[in-house]
Amino acid sequence: MTAISRANPRSSRRGHFFKRAIGFISVRNIILAAALAFFTFFTLFPVSWMVLTSFRSDQAIDTDPFAIRLEDLSLDQYARLFTDPYFPFPKWMLNSLIVSAASSAIAILVGGIAAYSLGRLRYKGGAVIGLAIFSTYLLPPVLLFIPLRVLAARLGLPSNSVWTLTLTYLTFLVPFISWTLSSYFRGVPIELVEAARIDGASRLRAMVVIDMPLVLPGAISMFFFAFTLSWGEYMYALTFMSQKMAYTVPLGMVNEAHVGDLYFWGKLMAGAVLGSVPVVIIYSFIMDYYLAGMTAGAVKG
């Protein structure tokens, strides 16, 4: 650079600003900026359009959904979600909450102790059983919803019950959680546990004092991850819930926010946004664990 500026004394005098600007505008940075812009638009545009529509009145949407004026924006669509007796959105939220919390809690409990067994204890066949359990996580729910419905009927489980639905959610939560948590238990240094055992701690004590506290953050995050998985589940809910008051949020929004071909877009978008809020809040708190849950299996935790 110095060689060039010596050759062109004029540019060297003005040079500082241009040099920096030209240094920034490289081919690499232009491509990078374009790629960032593209992916930001690609991922964010549908979400923004949903949010924007949810803040507008039916009248404004019906006349021209693209003419957005600031004075049009209101929270009316959200208010309507909570006041319409024929559209029991709060009840759906409650159903979703119960199903998601219950299935995640049971799955953490059941899968958690299995994870301890798979991750901490050494016995014959453990690795194979662990893999076999995980393999069922890969089975698409399409292969299970028909026989699960028959099974529920044969066992006399109540239809339209959140507890029946909770049971079906265990099919995708338990294999997943026992797999991810077992890698967390494997991450606890065995030396810590052995040191405690040598000092006279029973296995139960070592479990409670050493393993549990170290795995707890991961377990709590996996609980919330499982919660988000159950919250958005659609197929089993569709199969098992047929009464309006028994719907979960996704089911209710899909089934009830239209009359035939006439969709109430404002209300629909408000419900979809509000239904996504719990998930996005959880996600913002446990982003790194979320990533771990998302990539679980392929990238070893």
Next chain:
Amino acid sequence: MSAGQEAPGARQPSVWHRFKRWRSRCLENEVLLGYLLLAPTVLVVLGLIGYPFLTSIFYSFTNKSVGQDAFIFSRDPTVLTTYIETDEDGNEIGRYTVEEEDKNLFNFVGFDNYIALINERIYRKAFVNTFNFTVTAVIAKILLGLGMALTLNEVRRFRRVFRATFMLPWVMPTSLSVLGWLWMFDPQFSVVTHLLRLLGLHSWDVSIPWKADPQLAMASVQVVNIWRGTPFFGMMILASLMTVPTELYEAATVDGAGWLQRFWYVTMPFILPVLFAALLFSFVRTMGDFQIVWILTNGGPFDSTQLIATRAYQVAIQGAKETGLGSAVAVSLFPFVLPIMVLYLRYLRREE
């Protein structure tokens, strides 16, 4: 050993002590404890996944529909029922036996369901669509995901912010974000059409029938699937990109490698295993996809977006509620899922 046989003078162990001794024996025996703790999960897996899955295969060889609970092997569904005729006082005045069909019975039909499916136009369509949908969407997701990962890997400032944003399509409950896409593909007020018009790529006089045109409908559901699945590939590949040592790039540059060569010879070997795993995982998931198509197009128009999953639901839960035929539709996916599962598990074992 019963209490009476113990030496005189020895203190009787209390129930609590016996429980503690039993407990410590369980806890110290690694094998026993291991299996004991696995038991609930194994129970869930066998009871809620294994058993239903096997019954589904079984149903696919029967003519069961909802409400029929008793299985008989015979193809003859008739039963002999004897009616006893009585007079007003309850005295028997005659009895006769008739052959009638028992509505509660279902029976073995061999491969009839599968043969019926092969001959069914809608199923054949669903089958072809499922593979078209899966292959196209997975390839697009790999390419876009690779682009997303390489972009994020180059970002120095605000990388976490961009990463959080890019993950959003995957994080949002799919059934709810698909409602957003339903609105975006509205026949009258499609914002996608509007954007194309603003860019001068489409006339203002004609609307685009996103969901009404068979080919566009398939493209639409694929776009939604790609939109949702790209972050998964992006994050998987990004995680492996961050493990590539920078010295390798420097060494390659010193050796005179261009960016394409650096990507091909340095980056690719590092991300290939993860790419492979993500590919398998996404393949299984995309093949079994249900909700995007169900909410967006319901399999239409003219079954142009019908998938095996949506067809299975239609046959088994809606309409005539034919559990047997519906199971056959669903189970027909399994031969394609199985090899991918095996490959994936072999990959995981090798990783260990």
